[in-house]
Amino acid sequence: MMAYDLTLQAVLERALRLYSKKEIISRDFSGIFRYTYGDFYKRTLRLANVLQDLGITKGDRVGTLAWNNHRHLELYFAIPISGAVLHTLNLRLGPEQLVYIINHAEDKVIFVDKDLLPLLQSIRDQLPTVEQIIVMSDTLEIPPCGLANPLSYEALLAGARETFSYPDLSEWDPAAMCYTTATTGSPKGVVYTHRALVLHCLAACLPDCLNLHEADRVLPFVPMFHVNAWGIPFACTWLGATQVFPGARPQAEDICRLIEDHKVTLAAGVPTIWMATYPLWESGKYDPSSLREIVNGGSAASVSMIRNYREKLGVPILHAYGMTETTPVVLVSRPKSTMENLSLEEKYQLSAKQGLLVPGLEMKVVGEDGREIPWDGKTMGELLLRGPWIAKEYYKDPVRSQDSFTEGWLRTGDIVTVDSEGYVGIADRSKDLIKSGGEWISSLDLENTIMDHPAVLEAAVIAIPHPKWDERPLACVVLKQDYEGLVEAQDILDFLRGKAPKLWIPDQVEFIEAIPRTSVGKFYKAALRARFAEAASALQTSEAPLRAKA
Amino acid sequence: MMAYDLTLQAVLERALRLYSKKEIISRDFSGIFRYTYGDFYKRTLRLANVLQDLGITKGDRVGTLAWNNHRHLELYFAIPISGAVLHTLNLRLGPEQLVYIINHAEDKVIFVDKDLLPLLQSIRDQLPTVEQIIVMSDTLEIPPCGLANPLSYEALLAGARETFSYPDLSEWDPAAMCYTTATTGSPKGVVYTHRALVLHCLAACLPDCLNLHEADRVLPFVPMFHVNAWGIPFACTWLGATQVFPGARPQAEDICRLIEDHKVTLAAGVPTIWMATYPLWESGKYDPSSLREIVNGGSAASVSMIRNYREKLGVPILHAYGMTETTPVVLVSRPKSTMENLSLEEKYQLSAKQGLLVPGLEMKVVGEDGREIPWDGKTMGELLLRGPWIAKEYYKDPVRSQDSFTEGWLRTGDIVTVDSEGYVGIADRSKDLIKSGGEWISSLDLENTIMDHPAVLEAAVIAIPHPKWDERPLACVVLKQDYEGLVEAQDILDFLRGKAPKLWIPDQVEFIEAIPRTSVGKFYKAALRARFAEAASALQTSEAPLRAKA
Incomplete structure (x- = not known):
């Protein structure tokens, strides 16, 4: 068989050859912008020439x-097909972390949206x-910004050639990079x-995975600075699917409007956005009926959210799991054809798991002794992964690479269970797991159970130190507006009785105004742990681990 | 990213890990045999141990x-996961060709179904x-066969270990081989x-390609000795789809019964079988309603067949195109989402084309001058392919490799048109193309048009030499039984008027009893050309190229 390299060049070429008349829709600064894949292709080749003229050569990192x-x-596309490396910068990082990743990657050029110039x-x-900054706007003008010699994206494109000779690339050449937002230490x-990007596309698009068709109209709410927006822009371009981009600072109303106006069939994002769009759809203000599915990732969607979306809106939520180190799609939760007899409620429970390993990867789940755990749906262990789109190291970071990559496997740091059918359920991040009296308590499971309470909007459970039990859970609860002041800690504890093992019932419930989040929308539990450190030390005098009524 | 090799070992492991309870159904010599993927896995590992015990080592060819x-x-699976090469022997080859390919591949062991022993x-x-012959049967007994020391497959398996250590394999290691049934010269x-096998699986299973799900129940009528049954056994195992195997000498009735009894959702084969099953379904004798689709390949299905299946049986026929050199799936014909407004008839015409290039491959279509032809749906050129599952050479055959593999491309020998949407339609094999008065006439297009005649069962059009026009078409027509003796040559020619360009109208129509076929069911036109050589030489005195009434 031919030694044919898998590169994004062929992905781009297919979009032009077969789908030049299909559309890309973008919420631009001054309104909705639409163009065809044919026009997208021409501008991308112009952009590749611009990069060349800017002195970008093979292997150079280009920030966005x-x-x-x-x-x-x-x-x-323009950056990888030129042989350079697309470095997507997380615009929600603090200035210090942003400086770190740009310098660590040694970005040569940065492309910046005009409103992010400050x-x-x-x-x-x-x-x-960084030698040059290129400002992206829907006009040729650059807002006053105090930068020396910024260039205009549209002006550069207007002056560039429309033909481009692809450099020879190996499939092993770097195409893109992304830093994880580590909650401690510098990003990795x-x-x-x-x-990896090409193989990930193929596997993620399979019918039993995202089931992506040319006929789909896809809205990635997941940011393009976050693990390549889960690979969706690459996959959609390859298959010729219509893409709908939500633009700058999209709010829930923007998302609902775009989905309705452009008949979006598949939207992808974190649960925060689906919690925010739900009331807009539920009230009938917007119409979600074009959606065949919502892909939820980043954090877990609760059973109640999955149930509400299905029963009230008629929209299935598909759970997918991955991480920056895994390109990212690793697990997808669809019921097997042999599970037709499950009750609706059992199906929701299944959908709330992270799901089955996608074709192409290998996993093992190991306990503290390093041995594989039984697939019984109860025993917890750390998820280890290997495969063609799993990272082998952190970039220029041999020390921290050593901790996460061992004997050819990625240690995900996620504590999971696996049931007898192979469905993986995330129990916790290893650092969030609560180790109490020799047993493991899953903060995530507790949170999901608490969030089933009708008065609860969100909940985060953290470990607090305990002299006798090592650690005990503390629940931080955000109530729905209508319930504020009407629900007490004891109500939450009573609600948990019978739904969680006795040992798991938190020692304490704190009502807070909001769960702090990281720049990619995940619960920022380190902040909660710091906030409740005092409560924790006070509790160290207590002896009674269980406060729920027996 | 990890340097993780793509091998069939991981494909097999996934079937065990996730789908051990799903089923494989096989029409065995003594009846229907069913077992689970779990049992299949155990037997496959036993078989791998048997191979090892037989002295099979890495790279050895094993015939089936x-x-x-x-x-x-x-x-x-057992042969490739052991590092050996699965050499599927075409049981329809003549003894001489069979001897050639076994000796050319230097098969070390041959596994043979008991009824093929003679x-x-x-x-x-x-x-x-060939050092050893292993006889496959549903009993431990070996029929008297005159062979020295044949071994029993079931006896060997019964005595083998159930655990197996996979050898380290590279993704570049050979896994399988197949010889093309060249109509002239030795097989290649x-x-x-x-x-190649793994990448082909991923691309072929995509929603816009075969759309293969775990929930599918798949019957490959296409022989497993023919280009890995189009990759279906590998893909189904990977995804955990139910497999239904039609066993020895399956007749149309067997296929209809298996599809009905086992609720097959997807069946794959050449048009000959779908012509034979049609009346059984159309008469109501069997129920095809479990089929969501039929995949047709090998030869083209006619528009009338596609129309009948859709309108009379409610079963869509999906055209796929490939060849031994391409693993094989290259083109698949599904309408784009932008084609919703096409009339039903236009959709049938589109379905009768070979379709769009699957993701992962590159194609170009070149004229006699070597330059790319316009995508106008009319101009003909030869289809050239490259990609990760396209062959780079014929095995130990440098001379003939030179003709077919040039400058990194496979010359398919297929003459095609490409329309403005990118749909490829096969006009002819280059050797069957009729070159008349400086123009190219597609024998295939003519055949399809003739087969639209209600009295015609099958038609093959061949070139016959002509002193003035170089070549002229001669149509060989098989009438449906009810029409025999009731239709004349002139009726066929009149039918063509207005449906084909004037120059294309055949000079002669011959009614024959059946179209000769090759061992894989394709029209064997070389035999027709030999048969009508006399007619051809007689015609060389004629001057009038057009015989249809003006």
Whole structure:
């Protein structure tokens, strides 16, 4: 068989050859922008020439500080097909972390959306490797920004050639990179090869995975700066699916409007957004009926959310699991054909799991002794992964790589159970797991159970130190507006009785105004642990682990 | 990203891990045999140990002379996961060609279905490399066959260990091989790497391609000795789909019964079988309603067949195109979502094309001058392919490899048109193309048009030499039984008027009893050309190219 390299060049070419008349829709700064894959292709080749003229050569890192829009899609292809590395910058990082990742990656050029210029300007003088800044806007003008010689994206494209000779690439060449937002220490970089991105596309699009068709109209709410928006822009382009980009600072109303106006069939994002869009759809203000499915990832969707979406809106929520180190799709939760006899409630429970390993990867789940745990749906262990789209190391970070990559496996740091059918359920992040009296308590399971309470909007459970039990759970609960002041800690504890093992019932319930979140929307439990450190030390005098009525 | 090799080992492991309770159904010699993927896995590992005990080592070729059944599936995996090469022997080859391919591949061992023993016995003394013959049957007994020391498959398995240590394999290692049934000269061998088989699976299963789900129940009528049954056994095992094997000498009635009894959702084969099953379904004798789709390949299905299946049976026929050199899936014909407004008739015409290039491959279509032809749906050129599951050469055949593999492309020998949407339609094999008065006439297009005539069962059009026009078409027509003797040549010619360009109208129509076919069911036009050589020489005196009434 031919030694044919798997690269994004062929992905782009297919979009032009077969789908040049299909559309890309983008919520631009001044309104909705639409163009065809044919026009997208021409602009992408112009952009590749611009990169060449800017002195970008093979292996150079090119930063993007941008929202989900069509220009970002052009960068998604122009940079890798030129042999350079697309480095998507997380615009929600603090200035210090942003400086770190740009310098650590040694970005040579940064493309920035015009409204993010102040963020970049504030750190500009700390970025010695960055030679040029290109400002993206829907006009040729650059807003006053205090930067020396910024260039206009649209002006550069207007002046560029429309033909481009692809450089020879190996499938092992780096195409993109992304830094994980570690909650402690500096972010860690992951480099994606062309091969990994292409193979990930193929597996993620399979019928039993995302089931992506040319006929789909896909809205990635998941940011393009976050693990390549789960690979969706690459996959959609390859298959010729219509793409709908939500642009700058999209709010729940924007998402609902875009889905309704552009008949979106598949939307992808974290549960936060689906919690925010739900009341807009439930009230009938917007119509979600074009959606065949919502892909939920980043954090787990609760059973109640899955149930409400299905029963009240007629929209199935598909759970997918992955991480920056895994390109990202690893698990997808669809019931097997042999599970037809499950009750509706059992199906919701199944959908709330992270699901089955996608074809192409290998997993094992190991206990503290390093041995594989039984697949009984109860025993917990750490999920280890290997496969062609799993990272082998962190970029230029041998020390921390050693902790996460051992004997050819990625240690995900996720504590999971596996049931007899092979469905993986995340019990916890290993650092969030509560180790109490020799047993493991899953903070995530507790949170999901608490969130089933009709008065609860959100809940986060953290470990607090305990002299006798080592650690005990503390529940931080956010009530729905209508219930504020009407629900007491004891009500929550009573609700848990019978639904969670006795040992798991939290020692304490704290009502808070909101769960702090990381820049990618995950619960930021370190902040909660710091906040309740005092409560914890007070509790260290207590002896009674269980406060729920017996 | 990890340097993780794509091999069939991981494909097999996934079937065990996730789908051990799902079923494989096989029409065995003594009736229907059913077992689970879990049991299949155990037997496959036993078989891998048997191979090891037989002295098979990495790279050794192992022949299989077998029908589509569960033992053949076990061989499909046990041989490649051991590092050996699965050489599927075409049981419809003549003894001379069979001897050639076994000796050319230097098969070390041959596994043979018990009813095919006489075929093998007749050539046994011409196979010096073959050390051992293993007979496959549903009992431990071996029929009297005159072979020295044949071994029993079931006896060997019964005595083998159930655990097996996979050898380290590279994705570039050969996993399987198949010889094309060249109509002239000796067969040509194609070797499939693990990488090619795995990548082919991923692309072929995509929603816009075969759309293969775990929930599918798949019957491959296409023989397992023919290009890995189009990859279906590998793909189904990977995804955990139910497999239904039609066993030895399946007749149309067997296929209809299996589809009905086992609720088959997807069946795959050549048009000959769908022509034979149609009346059984149309008459109501069997129920095809479990079928969500039929995959047709090998030869083109006519528009009238596609129309009848859709309108009379409610079963869509999906056209797929490939060849031994391409693993094989290359083109699949599904309408794009933008084609909703096409009339039903236009959709049938589209379905009768070979379709769109699947993701992962590259194609170009070149004219006699070597330059790419316009995509206008009319201009003809030869289809050239490259990609990760396209052969780079014929096995140990440098001279003939030179003709077919040039500058990194496979020359398919198929003359095609491409329309503005990218749909490829096969006009002809380059050797069957009729070159008349400087223009190209597609024998295939003519055949399809003739087959639209209500009295015509089948038609083959061949070129006959002509002193003025170089070549002219001659149509060989098989009438449906009810019409025999009631239709004349002039009726056929009149029918063509207005449906085909004037220059294309055949000079002559011959009614014959059946179209001769090759061992894989394709029209064997060389035989027709020989048969009508006399007619051809007689015609060389004629001057009038057009005989249809003006």
